[in-house]
Amino acid sequence: MRRFISVWLPHWPTDRWRRQRNNAAPHAPLALIQRTSGGIRLTAVDALAAAEGLMPGMRLADARALVPELVNGDADPVADQEALQTLCDWCSRFTPWAATDGDDGLILDVSGVPHLFGGEAAMLQTMRQAFARLGIDARLAIADTPAAAWAWARHGRGDVLPPGSGLDQLGPLPVDALRLAEDIAGDLRRLGLTTIAALAKLPRAPLTRRFGPQPVERLDRLLGRSEEPISPRLVPAPWRARASLAEPILTRDAIDTVLRHLLEALCNLLEQHQRGARQLALHSYRVDGHVQSLRIGTSRASRSPAHLFRLFRDQLDSIDPGFGIDMMLLEAGVTEPLTGSQQAIAAAGEEDGGIAECIDRLQARLGRNAVFRLQAMESHWPERAIHAAPPFAPPLPLKPPAAPRPVALLPYPQMLDIEAGSSGWPSVIHWHRRRRHLTRMDGPERIAPEWWRDPEESPRDYYCAEDTEGRRYWLFRSRNTWFLHGLFA
Numbered sequence: 001m002r003r004f005i006s007v008w009l010p011h012w013p014t015d016r017w018r019r020q021r022n023n024a025a026p027h028a029p030l031a032l033i034q035r036t037s038g039g040i041r042l043t044a045v046d047a048l049a050a051a052e053g054l055m056p057g058m059r060l061a062d063a064r065a066l067v068p069e070l071v072n073g074d075a076d077p078v079a080d081q082e083a084l085q086t087l088c089d090w091c092s093r094f095t096p097w098a099a100t101d102g103d104d105g106l107i108l109d110v111s112g113v114p115h116l117f118g119g120e121a122a123m124l125q126t127m128r129q130a131f132a133r134l135g136i137d138a139r140l141a142i143a144d145t146p147a148a149a150w151a152w153a154r155h156g157r158g159d160v161l162p163p164g165s166g167l168d169q170l171g172p173l174p175v176d177a178l179r180l181a182e183d184i185a186g187d188l189r190r191l192g193l194t195t196i197a198a199l200a201k202l203p204r205a206p207l208t209r210r211f212g213p214q215p216v217e218r219l220d221r222l223l224g225r226s227e228e229p230i231s232p233r234l235v236p237a238p239w240r241a242r243a244s245l246a247e248p249i250l251t252r253d254a255i256d257t258v259l260r261h262l263l264e265a266l267c268n269l270l271e272q273h274q275r276g277a278r279q280l281a282l283h284s285y286r287v288d289g290h291v292q293s294l295r296i297g298t299s300r301a302s303r304s305p306a307h308l309f310r311l312f313r314d315q316l317d318s319i320d321p322g323f324g325i326d327m328m329l330l331e332a333g334v335t336e337p338l339t340g341s342q343q344a345i346a347a348a349g350e351e352d353g354g355i356a357e358c359i360d361r362l363q364a365r366l367g368r369n370a371v372f373r374l375q376a377m378e379s380h381w382p383e384r385a386i387h388a389a390p391p392f393a394p395p396l397p398l399k400p401p402a403a404p405r406p407v408a409l410l411p412y413p414q415m416l417d418i419e420a421g422s423s424g425w426p427s428v429i430h431w432h433r434r435r436r437h438l439t440r441m442d443g444p445e446r447i448a449p450e451w452w453r454d455p456e457e458s459p460r461d462y463y464c465a466e467d468t469e470g471r472r473y474w475l476f477r478s479r480n481t482w483f484l485h486g487l488f489a
Helices: 012-020 047-051 060-066 077-093 120-133 146-155 182-190 196-200 204-211 214-222 252-272 305-313 355-366
Strands: 004-008 030-036 039-045 071-074 097-100 105-109 139-143 239-249 275-286 291-302 325-337 373-376 386-389 408-415 417-420 426-431 434-447 460-467 472-478 481-487
Touching: 004 120, 004 146, 012 030, 012 039, 012 077, 030 047, 030 060, 039 060, 077 097, 077 105, 077 275, 077 291, 077 325, 105 146, 120 139, 139 146, 146 214, 182 204, 182 214, 196 214, 204 214, 239 252, 239 275, 252 275, 252 305, 252 325, 275 305, 291 305, 291 325, 291 355, 305 355, 426 472, 426 481, 434 472
Parallel strands: 030 071
Antiparallel strands: 004 105, 004 139, 030 039, 097 105, 239 325, 275 291, 275 325, 373 386, 408 481, 417 426, 426 434, 434 460, 460 472, 472 481
16 A cells, blocks of 8 residues: 655745754844835744744834744845755655645655654654754654645644545545645635535536536546656666665764665665666665765676775765764665676785776776777768767677777878879879878779768768878868878788
8 A cells, every 4th residue: 555754844944044054043033034125024933933923024124023032034036945955865665656835835745664664653753853953843644645644734733644534534635735725725715625625515517617627636536536656866777785874973984884784785676686886876865864875886786895995985985974874775776687706806916806897996086988909880971980989888780990090099080282293193192291102093982972961071082092101091081182091911
């Protein structure tokens, strides 16, 4: 059975403002303000300010008249949204399926997860305590659908809604719990349809004609008659290993130790399914709500803990434990089939033995694009017929050229000055400040242009030329101009 947790942050902007300033003025009412054409107005208030009767939209002068000790700060909706996304990433410690839900909430798919925390009630309590440690006021509810969890968190008791709950529990909630547009909700209230139960008793066809499809769609989502997909910020990987630490760790040695245990657990899991890792991500969850991630890749599938740890080792110095890391998660985002046992690394003195392991370490130090090989590709022009490919990319099936190709291709064709002989063909070329007398020329080989790239390009006639010293050149003529493009052995 699917289960979802809705996290409502009723005072998120003010909580975020205080967290950014190390819990400034914790016992004073706080309001965030914005300067508008109508004066300075409140955009958000904390619980203390709300208890004093303040609310968003009031003028700052009126608010100060009511609460002289009011502390105010500038509103920053962009920073609020960015911090909410960071908090969503931090919530992936509870479940991999976590997404933001509006400007003041999160939605988590916890299907099959609560038993790891001792049940649904224990999981909600654990999450409440975690948010409280971060200084965030949060109200949580768990239900069968995202819409029911949202409604129960904001308009219900904010706890566990039993599986299979329907209108008997959700019916008494106000129509605002359906998350309707404000104009539709206002019209329903004016007609006396103030609860979900009253709305659900109406025939669907007249309801749709009068208010549009939204009320019926929201009811179906609330009761699980239609799906409400969740798009997680961090796409969960199928292969994962996690370590929940009893005490936060602060040292590099402790981080290394935990990572080694995670790699062993993940590699054992991959071995059971005959898989090898190609891309891995390590997520470190700090007690202050920050998440730090490191990523590595391998040129070939691997499940060697020692080799994978070496790839992570140089990046671990970038992890800032802050006040401590209390959970670490290792994911294999991309895997490939890998049958048989991992081949042991060679003997002493060759701890980095194997070309694949060597390439992985070079890429980890220099970057993924710093190590590559040149691979042939389909193109008429020779300078476009090769490109940079991953070190172990399979070769492309290509037709062999119609004529021999030089062993060295110049970066770009170089224009030549020539002296024509009695036959009209070049007898001397000027290259690198020297006159080179040609004794023979074989050709031509006509190569047509790629008209879909540049319709102004002209065909090229290629020749293999040899001079009196035995040097061989790859020349071509285009629009009565001669160019040098390569050198033969």
